[in-house]
Amino acid sequence: MSEHKFQEGLYYTKSHEWVKIEGDTAxxxxxxxxxxxxxxxxxxxxxxxxxxxxxxxxxxxxxxVKSVSDVFAPVGGTISExxxxxxxxxxxxxxxxxxxxxxxxxTGVNAAETANLLxxxxxxxxxxxxxx
Amino acid sequence: xxxxxxxxxxxxxxxxxxxxxxxxxMPVVYTNQIEEHNAVRNAAGLFDVSHMxxxxxxxxxSFALIQExxxxxxxxxxxxxxxxxxxxxxxxxxxxxxxxxxxxxEQYMLVVNAGTMPDDFEWCKKHAEKYREVKLENVSDKITxxxxxxxxxxxxxxxxxxxxxSLINRYWFKVIKIDGVEMVVSRSGYTGEDGFELxxxxxxxxxxxxxxxxxxKPLGLLPCGLGSRDTLRTECGMMLYGHDIDRQHTxxxxxxxxxxSFEKDFVGKPALQKQQEEGLKRKLVGFEMxxxxxxxxxxxIYFNGEEVGVVTSGTPxxxxxxxxxxxxxxxxxxxxxxxxxIKIRDNFVKAKxxxxxxxxx
Numbered sequence: 001m002s003e004h005k006f007q008e009g010l011y012y013t014k015s016h017e018w019v020k021i022e023g024d025t026a027x028x029x030x031x032x033x034x035x036x037x038x039x040x041x042x043x044x045x046x047x048x049x050x051x052x053x054x055x056x057x058x059x060x061x062x063x064x065v066k067s068v069s070d071v072f073a074p075v076g077g078t079i080s081e082x083x084x085x086x087x088x089x090x091x092x093x094x095x096x097x098x099x100x101x102x103x104x105x106x107t108g109v110n111a112a113e114t115a116n117l118l119x120x121x122x123x124x125x126x127x128x129x130x131x132x
Numbered sequence: 133x134x135x136x137x138x139x140x141x142x143x144x145x146x147x148x149x150x151x152x153x154x155x156x157x158m159p160v161v162y163t164n165q166i167e168e169h170n171a172v173r174n175a176a177g178l179f180d181v182s183h184m185x186x187x188x189x190x191x192x193x194s195f196a197l198i199q200e201x202x203x204x205x206x207x208x209x210x211x212x213x214x215x216x217x218x219x220x221x222x223x224x225x226x227x228x229x230x231x232x233x234x235x236x237x238e239q240y241m242l243v244v245n246a247g248t249m250p251d252d253f254e255w256c257k258k259h260a261e262k263y264r265e266v267k268l269e270n271v272s273d274k275i276t277x278x279x280x281x282x283x284x285x286x287x288x289x290x291x292x293x294x295x296x297x298s299l300i301n302r303y304w305f306k307v308i309k310i311d312g313v314e315m316v317v318s319r320s321g322y323t324g325e326d327g328f329e330l331x332x333x334x335x336x337x338x339x340x341x342x343x344x345x346x347x348x349k350p351l352g353l354l355p356c357g358l359g360s361r362d363t364l365r366t367e368c369g370m371m372l373y374g375h376d377i378d379r380q381h382t383x384x385x386x387x388x389x390x391x392x393s394f395e396k397d398f399v400g401k402p403a404l405q406k407q408q409e410e411g412l413k414r415k416l417v418g419f420e421m422x423x424x425x426x427x428x429x430x431x432x433i434y435f436n437g438e439e440v441g442v443v444t445s446g447t448p449x450x451x452x453x454x455x456x457x458x459x460x461x462x463x464x465x466x467x468x469x470x471x472x473x474i475k476i477r478d479n480f481v482k483a484k485x486x487x488x489x490x491x492x493x
Contacts, residue, residue, distance in 0.1 A: 039149075039161060039164070039165055039359075040164065040165060040166055042426070042448045043424070043425070043426050043448070043455075045425075045476075045477070061477065063426050065165050065166065065359065065363060065447060065448055065450075066160070066165070066359055066362070066447075068426075068428060087424065
């Protein structure tokens with residue numbers, strides 16, 4: 001397995017999503033570890049704008065050549081924007097998981113829900129233990 | 133406990149991602165599945181498929197036993213020839229698809245799938261009982277099977293063999309030496325490319341694997357996992373047991389009508405004859421996605437809002453750039469250009485029936 005990148009200032013789930021909280025909005029993607037586990041992302045089924053999800057509901061789906069994986073909403077909210085660039089270039093998720101590979105944004109987010117998530121250090125530790 | 137092939141440590145050393153495949157710990161990908169796929173289409177790939185099973189059938193009654201067990205007649209089969217064939221149960225359901233290697237009239241090798249191997253062997257044993265002069269031997273754990281596939285396969289293998297490999301034609305085999313080790317080498321495979329299947333004694337596994345990698349690397353050879361093996365075979369419309377074929381489907385419903393010889397008797401023949409007389413109700417077809425989406429086993433297939441079948445294999449196709457799949461549909465919908473809908477999660481996604489294979493060299 002190649003060396004994974006981690007990004008400070010984000011919260012993570014044990015299912016390898018990341019979320020960036022800004023006020024009551026959030027941006028969500030999958031981590032560099034997740035994209036490596038998935039291998040080549042070939043398809044992203046984006047959620048519908050306006051969809052309301054609770055924390056850890058399935059928000060959408062990413063597919064590699066061999067697998068279909070649910071993307072869970074790290075926090076609850078309303079889907080407000082989706083990264084339509086991924087429809088043409090799903091491999092962006094592999095190339096830049098924490099940047100251009102973001103998947104969707106949400107509004108109406110309750111930042112207190114991050115208490116149930118991992119910070120970057122806890123997530124690093126989780127990935128390290130899971131690898132063994 | 134997962135079963136391991138003799139090359140397990142080699143795969144791990146190469147940092148392969150290992151998965152449980154039918155009870156075997158197998159490499160699914162070494163570095164990148166699409167690169168491995170393309171290596172086979174453009175240069176060459178080496179697969180460890182030692183999980184597959186091999187049976188030897190020897191003795192005067194070998195012919196009669198094989199005729200009884202297999203749908204395809206071996207009448208007139210020449211020594212050194214390889215046949216694709218099927219075991220059916222009494223209902224015509226497919227027990228396994230396999231290849232037969234004929235050494236001579238009293239010596240054959242059967243190559244079966246890994247997951248089905250134990251049942252296959254019991255099935256053969258049961259049918260062998262009534263024959264006096266036949267010996268059935270399961271040599272699966274004594275044989276390593278390597279598939280060297282791709283347009284550069286012959287050039288690579290020729291570097292370590294004194295036999296002129298161009299003399300082995302497609303679906304024929306010879307017992308020859310590769311790097312000094314005697315083995316069965318057939319020109320055949322599961323990728324739609326030129327290439328060879330090698331059957332050698334397990335003690336030479338690492339020597340032969342390493343030697344082929346060493347002489348092949350400069351020509352673009354990559355070790356390839358089961359992931360690319362699956363996309364390669366799907367592009368060629370080749371059946372995968374447990375997905376496209378199983379006991380619930382007959383060879384006539386799958387794309388195996390051509391391996392059914394009604395002119396001789398075999399287990400399952402009355403059921404298949406009856407099915408043919410009554411007419412097929414479903415047929416395995418190939419399809420390509422028209423709208424965005426990847427079909428997967430076992431998504432349902434719809435036509436005009438009615439459920440008419442099921443996806444058995446589906447994948448993005450690296451060679452064609454399309455999302456392709458196979459599945460069973462109602463018999464009247466089998467014709468190319470028929471528009472169908474694949475139900476992917478909550479969405480109906482348009483697809484079109486197309487002729488198999490998706491890719492031909």
